[in-house]
Amino acid sequence: MNMSTFGKRRVVHFVVTGAAALGFLIAPALFTVTAPPATAQPCYNGVLPWGPFVPSCTLPGPTAPRVRGSAPDANAIIACRNHPGCLSWYVNGGP
Secondary structure, three states, X not given: OOHHHHHXXXXXXXXXXXXXXXXXXXXXXXXXXOOOOOOOOOOEOOOOOOOOOOOEOOOOOOOOOOOOOOOOOHHHHHXXXXXXXXXXXXXXXXO
């Protein structure tokens, strides 16, 4: 066996293996899709427990200024569920 042929095969094998490895590393970068820029909503998606004043995107909240002692909205009723004193604090005081 000729040593020059053995050395050339080794180099060719090394180059082909390196090119394949480099292809596996670069290929995902070529096919990635950029995400659209994130935009913040002025509300919370859902209901936050203990947070009756946090505006909800899914439930209608108060549309007019809230009057002390008036009926609570759906967001406050759900947010204050199983929290003693939360609903009375929302109706009679709070921010």
